[in-house]
Amino acid sequence: MKYLMAVTGGLLLLFVIGHMLGNLQIFAGREAINRYGHLLQSSGELLWVVRLGLLAVVALHVWSAIKLSLENKAARPVAYAQYQPVGSTYASRTMLMSGLIVFAFIVFHLLHYTVRAQAVNLTGQDFAAFKEALPNGESRHDVYKMMIVGFRSVWVSAFYVLGVGLLCLHLSHGASSMFQSLGWKNDAYRPWLDRLARLLALAIFLGYISIPVAILLGYGKDV
Amino acid sequence: MNLTLKVWRQKDGQTPGRFETYEAKNVLEDMSFLEMLDVVNEELIERGQEPIAFDSDCREGICGMCSLVINGVPHGGHKGTATCQLHMRHFKDGQTITIEPWRAKAFPLLKDLIVNRSAFDRIIQAGGFVSVNTGGAPDGNALPVPKEAADRSMDAAACIGCGACVAACKNASAMLFVAAKVSHLNLLPQGHPEKDRRALAMVRQMDQEGFGACTVTGSCEAVCPKEISLSFIAKLNRDYGLAALKGK
Numbered sequence: 312m313k314y315l316m317a318v319t320g321g322l323l324l325l326f327v328i329g330h331m332l333g334n335l336q337i338f339a340g341r342e343a344i345n346r347y348g349h350l351l352q353s354s355g356e357l358l359w360v361v362r363l364g365l366l367a368v369v370a371l372h373v374w375s376a377i378k379l380s381l382e383n384k385a386a387r388p389v390a391y392a393q394y395q396p397v398g399s400t401y402a403s404r405t406m407l408m409s410g411l412i413v414f415a416f417i418v419f420h421l422l423h424y425t426v427r428a429q430a431v432n433l434t435g436q437d438f439a440a441f442k443e444a445l446p447n448g449e450s451r452h453d454v455y456k457m458m459i460v461g462f463r464s465v466w467v468s469a470f471y472v473l474g475v476g477l478l479c480l481h482l483s484h485g486a487s488s489m490f491q492s493l494g495w496k497n498d499a500y501r502p503w504l505d506r507l508a509r510l511l512a513l514a515i516f517l518g519y520i521s522i523p524v525a526i527l528l529g530y531g532k533d534v
Numbered sequence: 535m536n537l538t539l540k541v542w543r544q545k546d547g548q549t550p551g552r553f554e555t556y557e558a559k560n561v562l563e564d565m566s567f568l569e570m571l572d573v574v575n576e577e578l579i580e581r582g583q584e585p586i587a588f589d590s591d592c593r594e595g596i597c598g599m600c601s602l603v604i605n606g607v608p609h610g611g612h613k614g615t616a617t618c619q620l621h622m623r624h625f626k627d628g629q630t631i632t633i634e635p636w637r638a639k640a641f642p643l644l645k646d647l648i649v650n651r652s653a654f655d656r657i658i659q660a661g662g663f664v665s666v667n668t669g670g671a672p673d674g675n676a677l678p679v680p681k682e683a684a685d686r687s688m689d690a691a692a693c694i695g696c697g698a699c700v701a702a703c704k705n706a707s708a709m710l711f712v713a714a715k716v717s718h719l720n721l722l723p724q725g726h727p728e729k730d731r732r733a734l735a736m737v738r739q740m741d742q743e744g745f746g747a748c749t750v751t752g753s754c755e756a757v758c759p760k761e762i763s764l765s766f767i768a769k770l771n772r773d774y775g776l777a778a779l780k781g782k
Contacts, residue, residue, distance in 0.1 A: 383705035386746035395606030398756020494772025
């Protein structure tokens with residue numbers, strides 16, 4: 312069970328890193344991000360293989376988390392009247408809560424930018440209708456405009472920062488903890504893995520929030 | 535110094551328990567925590583009241599009998615110190631101290647602050663041994679043991695089985711105990727032949743006893759009176775995983 316938790320967590324971490332690197336292309340301008348979006352959208356069956364794969368991984372991760380948490384809760388039927396946590400980090404004690412809130416955020420995030428449900432984007436505009444005309448007469452989805460219009464909503468950006476912040480809190484513990492669960496840790500590289508996990512979580516946080524922050528500060532005024 | 539104690543009192547496993555408040559007067563700072571409780575108990579006996587039941591044996595930090603969650607921390611929160619070695623100089627005059635038993639489903643409460651830790655014995659019985667043929671004693675040093683392996687094995691063998699790791703863990707997980715007991719034998723050539731069977735059997739027994747799972751918070755390591763390293767849990771996960779892959 313813990314092995315499943317670690318392996319699915321590791322796969323999701325790789326996705327989170329890849330997704331961030333892809334999104335950061337917004338800073339390379341409209342052409343770069345729209346071409347990237349078009350590349351993903353036009354990969355057809357492959358896109359759905361990846362999407363369903365990710366969905367399965369998320370489902371396994373959440374299912375094992377809930378099952379383990381219930382067992383863990385049952386292991387202490389009478390709670391302490393006074394309990395002072397020692398030696399543990401805040402992140403490590405709140406993995407279930409941060410995970411569940413991040414899950415809610417992911418659902419919103421998919422409705423917002425993948426399904427492009429107009430009701431949740433709080434701008435009154437239809438993201439699916441954003442098209443960029445190409446010189447050869449065809450058009451492709453204008454991801455650049457969608458991101459900029461989307462993040463101009465302060466509420467959307469605030470929820471995004473909260474979601475990513477909790478995700479990174481989750482990762483600051485999870486990214487090194489999965490090595491422990493798989494048995495790939497010893498006293499020699501344990502301190503380095505723990506530090507690396509925190510550094511990676513911080514890098515991911517800064518990478519993701521740079522987008523809404525830049526947009527709220529005026530990036531992409533041309534749209 | 536004078537202290538106020540809030541102590542968990544419970545007649546037996548079936549009767550609901552509650553906190554009782556006692557005054558500990560004229561406590562000397564050189565007393566150990568258990569000696570302080572002995573003095574309180576003598577006063578209780580003099581007044582014809584039931585003394586507070588708590589576990590203790592060697593009182594020199596090597597037997598693993600003493601327990602007690604003191605102010606929310608098992609063994610009182612002094613690094614590498616069991617309750618019997620905790621001295622009253624660490625407390626302040628007039629302080630209120632809350633004393634609770636270990637709380638875990640796998641450690642059923644017997645009376646007041648005493649819990650039944652037989653679950654640990656059953657885990658040891660499942661695999662915490664080496665099988666040795668009887669006969670003439672083997673020559674000393676006939677079996678070479680690498681120094682590093684001997685050192686790490688002894689680090690793990692320092693575990694006294696007190697159960698503070700379970701008491702401190704938010705999941706009441708016994709992983710640190712099982713990791714120490716599995717590692718101490720698996721690291722040595724004498725324990726090697728039964729390495730896989732041991733890891734699988736002891737983990738299975740641990741799960742059956744109703745302990746929780748490890749979420750790597752590290753609180754067990756922080757309260758362990760013998761400072762067993764959290765890295766032994768990684769080793770246990772590795773030994774268990776390799777054994778499971780071999781299909782044993």
